[in-house]
Amino acid sequence: MTMATDSPKDGFRLSMLIYDTRYRSYTIQIVVLILFALAVAWLLNNTVQNLAARGKEFNFGFLWQRAGYDIGQQLIPYNNDDNHFRALLIGLLNTLVVAVLGCIFATILGVIVGVLRLSGNWLVSRLMTVYVEMFRNVPLLLWILLSYVILSEVTPQPRDFRVTDEMIAAGEEPAASMMFFDTVAVTNRGTNIPSALFERGLGTLDLGFMSLNLDFWAILAVIVASIYVNRRIVHSARATQEATGVRPVTWWKSILVLFGPVIALIVAMGFHLEIPELKGFNFQGGILVAHSFTALLIALTLYTAAFIAEIVRAGIQAISRGQSEAAFALGLRPNRTMSLIILPQALRVIIPPLISQYLNLTKNTSLGIAVSYLDLRGTLGGITLNQTGRELECMLLMMLIYLSISLMISAVMNMYNNSVQLKAR
Amino acid sequence: MSETHAQTVGFTRNDMLPPLPPPVTERGAIKWLRENLFSTPLNIALTLFGIAVIYLLLQSALPWWLNSVWNAESLSQCREIVAANAGPDASGACWAMIRERWHQFLFGFYPPEEWWRPVLAFGLLFAALAPVLYSGQKRSLTILLCGVLAYLVLTLYLAGASGVVFALALLLVLGMLGLAQVQPGKLLWFTLLYPALTFWLLWGGSIWSPIVAMAGFAVLYGVFRLASPLIGLAPAAGAGVVAAVLWWLYIDVPVVEMLQSALPFSIPAIASDQFGGFLLAIVIGVTGISFSLPIGILLALGRQSDMLIVKWLSVGFIEFIRGVPLITLLFTASLLLQYFLPPGTNFDIILRVIILVTLFAAAYLAEVIRGGLAALPSGQYEAADALGLDYWRAQRLIILPQALKISIPAIVSTFIGLFKDTTLVAFVGLMDPLKGVTQIVRADIDWKGIYWEPYIFVGAIFFLICFGMSRYSMYLERKLKTDHR
The missing domain is CATH 1.10.3720.10 (MetI-like)
Structure with missing residues (x-):
């Protein structure tokens, strides 16, 4: 006697590939794989044919040719005799600097707005709601264009800053004046900020393929070392606390270790600010920050902060009141309850959506093209692409770079996320 | 003892006092203000900060808004009008620009005599969305469709649509209104047809191309229904897709040309760059x-x-x-x-x-x-x-x-x-x-x-x-x- 659940004993039939659940998933997967392979082959074949028809070949040799164009904002030295690869690096650095600064500012602003929106103050929470709704429901591109236009059309010309002898005699003020104790000048050509100079700098170290600015690396090394020493101090304080129940006072040690060595090094190198000054028709000295950078940073910060504020609000609201009441019942003070x-x-609730906001901000830096900010999209995907006519290589390389940045950010943030997640047992 | 005590008391109240109203600080607007704006020092600071922000915003934006100019030829003319009305240093918005160029913001370079087409398509979009947005709610459906009707009457008149178009559009929406009262579910058919209709309205050209393209879906469904008893559901669906793709690749264009030469009916074609x-x-x-x-x-x-x-x-x-x-x-x-x-x-x-x-x-x-x-x-x-x-x-x-x-x-x-x-x-x-x-x-x-x-x-x-x-x-x-x- 055979059981109803026994598998059929008769041989394999072709229709079983479709109707038998044991084989069907394999059939579907093989069909999908074949279709996918066919599609890829079709695309590759088309690409090869098209390249041949245009007399082009697929290689990245153009990256080592002379770029021949200037880039306004450069974090590492570059001139138009350098090759396209160097230009790509400059663009990548410009992308990253906007992204990193934007993430930092947007987080600060977003947390403040999110907390204020929850505050019991009716007026402030309404104001913050208006801010959030206004920035979330209007395209980012509008904020970028608007801030750029305002910066470059409303701000005064450099000559408005001039103070002439007649004006002093007549007791008149110049049409525009510098901000922050006469150190920052916002003109329609850009923002002039002071630059840090060292009288007794350590110079640069030429490694052949690149040169290292020793000042920068020395300061970085000192900061890293101070942070490490501070962690040791905190660690030993915690060990003492666990052993004896009394926590030694460490705050002055921490401050000393964190800030002392850096300040000492900076003073030793003869640190001073070079303040921009009006000479002739324009400001000289200091650093000229282009409005494209400022506008992009302002717009990205304001826009992303609105989203982060909502995330923070949702995160705080997700914690039930019982938690804080329990903490108060245990006798914890409000700030200890918070921390x-x-x-x-x-x-735990905030981090995952925050990661995707950081990713969005990083990808949105590519909108800098709207205000001619030369980021990765502007150098590799813009001028280099137009000069060399290598659309395929440039676009693929650019996508690859953006993809790796995104994957790196999400990998790092996921690691952090895993460290704060609930350890389920 | 108790008796003497009772006699020594000169006065005893016999009935309850009416409840006093809450103190002035605990009721009405004052209580609300105290609770919501001035409860703690931090809150007071925040409130003052909020008032300062609003004041600054209003101080710069309100005069600009109040001095708006709606009738002018150019920005310099706007500024002259503002200066004449409100003094030389006043700022004023120049909405005259919107008045002159609103059509470019809405339609781009779409030819003015064809504006009724996007206007109609936009109105019908809501008619097509109605059964999806408010499935089965007769009242909401009716309200939305009436809104579409009113919108179409107004905008088609403003866009100068021809009488035939006017009548057809109104008939369509009125028909949908009637259907919404009887069988709201059937309205989904219009939603399915809407993409083809809009494509034809916006890009123009022969009416046969969207019809023949939609016929591809009919081919898909027909092949599926015919083949499914013979070879089973999944292969029949595959056969249907293949048939439809073949229809679109090879049969579509000649059929459109044939129908167009037999029964020519087309509206002016609009290129994508417009x-x-x-x-x-x-x-x-x-x-x-x-x-x-x-x-x-x-x-x-x-x-x-x-x-x-x-x-x-x-x-x-x-x-x-x-x-x-x-x-x-x-x-x-x-x-x-x-x-x-x-x-x-x-x-x-x-x-x-x-x-x-x-x-x-x-x-x-x-x-x-x-x-x-x-x-x-x-x-x-x-x-x-x-x-x-x-x-x-x-x-x-x-x-x-x-x-x-x-x-x-x-x-x-x-x-x-x-x-x-x-x-x-x-x-x-x-x-x-x-x-x-x-x-x-x-x-x-x-x-x-x-x-x-x-x-x-x-x-x-x-x-x-x-x-x-x-x-x-x-x-x-x-x-x-x-x-x-």
Whole structure:
């Protein structure tokens, strides 16, 4: 006697490939794989044919040719005799600097706005709601264009800053004046900020393929070392606390270790600010920050902060009141309640969407093209592409770079996320 | 003792005192102010800060707003009028620019005598959306359709549509109104036909091309119905798709030409480069939204699938699209498609952009829907299996309705993001309202130097649309809420 659940004993039939659940998934997968392979082959074949028809070949040799164009904002030295690869690096650095600064500012602003929106103050919470709704529901491109236009059309010309003898005699003020104790001048050509100079700098180290600015690396090394020493101090304080129950006072040691060596090094190198001055028709000295950079940074910060504010609000609201009441019942003070009970739980809710906002901000830096900000999109995907006519190589390389940046950010943030997530047992 | 005590008391009150009103600080406006604005020192500081912000905003914006000029030829004339009315140092908005150029913001370079076509298509969009948005709610349906009717009467009159068009459009909407009272479900047929109708209205040309293209779907369905008893459901569906593709590739064009020569009926064709402004944004946005949802659902199911190859292909696609900025994808549409397609193919840039935007939104939607699928308790999947439902029935009847309901807010915010991203098409040379049209206006010698007004105008329209979408999602969430909290 055969059981109803026994598998059919008769041989394999072709229709079983479709109707038998044991084989069907393999059939579907093989069909999908074949279709996918066919599609890829079709695309590759078309590409090869098209390249041949245009007399082009697929290689990245053009990256080593002379670029021949200037880039306004450069974090590492570059001139138009350098090759396209160097230009690509400059663009990549410009992308990253906007992205990093934007993430930092947007997080600060977003947290403030999110917390204020939850505050009991009716007026302030309404104002923050208006801010959030206004920035979330209007395209980012509008904020970029608007801030750029305002910066470059409303700000005064350099000559408005001039103070002539007649004006002093007549007691008149110049049409425009510098901000922050006469150190920053915003003109229609850009923002002039002071630059840091060292009288007794350490110079640069030429490695052949690139030159290192020793000042920068020395300061970085000192900061890293101070942070490491500070962590050791905190660690030993915690060990003492766990052994004896009394926590030694460490705050002055931390401050000394964190800031002392850096300040000492900076003073030793003869640090001073070079303040921009009006000479002739324009400001000289200091650093000229282009409006394209400022506008992009302002717009990205304001736009992303509105999203982050909502994320923070949702995160804090997700923690039930019982948690803070329990903390108060245990006798914890409000700030300890925040740092020990509320924040660790709220962070679990906040971090994953925050990661995707950071990713969005990084990808949105590519809108800098609207205000001619020469980021990766502007150098590799813009001028280099137009000069060399290598659309395929440039676009693929650019996508690859953006993809790796995104994957790196999400990998790092996921690691952090895993460290704060609830350890389920 | 007690007696003497009672006698020594001179006066005893016999009835209750009426309750006193609460102290002045504990009621009415003063209590509200104390609680909401001035409860703690920090709160007082915040309130003062808020008042200062509002004061600064009003101080700079209010005179500018009050001194608005609506009738002028150029920006310099605007400034003269403002100076004459409010003194030489006063600032004033110059809305005259909007008055002169509103049509470019709305239609781009669409020919003025054909404006009735996008206007009609926009009105019918709501008629087509009505059965989807308010399925089965007769009252809401009727209100929305009446709104469409009123809108069409007004705008078609303003756009100077011909009497025939006027009559046909009104008949159509009135017919739908009648149908909504009898059989609201049947209205979905109009929703299905709407894409072809709109395509024909906007791009023009022969009426036969959308009809014959829609006939491809009829071919698909016919082949499926004929073949399914013979060879089974799945192969029949495959055969139907193959037949439809063959129809579109080889039969479509000759049939259209034949019908057009036999029964010529066409409206003037409008080239894609004449589209612009919000017309372009809404065409791309609406098409992208309606096609990205099904693709996104399929991708999400693919990512959750047990089949390894399907799963990895979906993951690869989603992560690739989510990892690169939309701009690079748009440039792919404008620069690279010529490499990937057979030599000599060249198709419409708007269509290419729509495809890329749709795929982009679909990848984001897939992640959102995956979140909804993951949030469902596994008991739901097991219950579906226990009922003996196959994969597609389980998804359609049990899993997806719940998963989609959970992810409504995130789905709608993805849609809002897609609609805002339609402004990026400016980078591939299309004339979006924000960059394309505004730059054209600002390049005009009459309006050179104007910046607040166009951006405020465009921003306000985007705000209205996006804010409306988010409000609708809240309504939908409330309507579909089934828990009893």
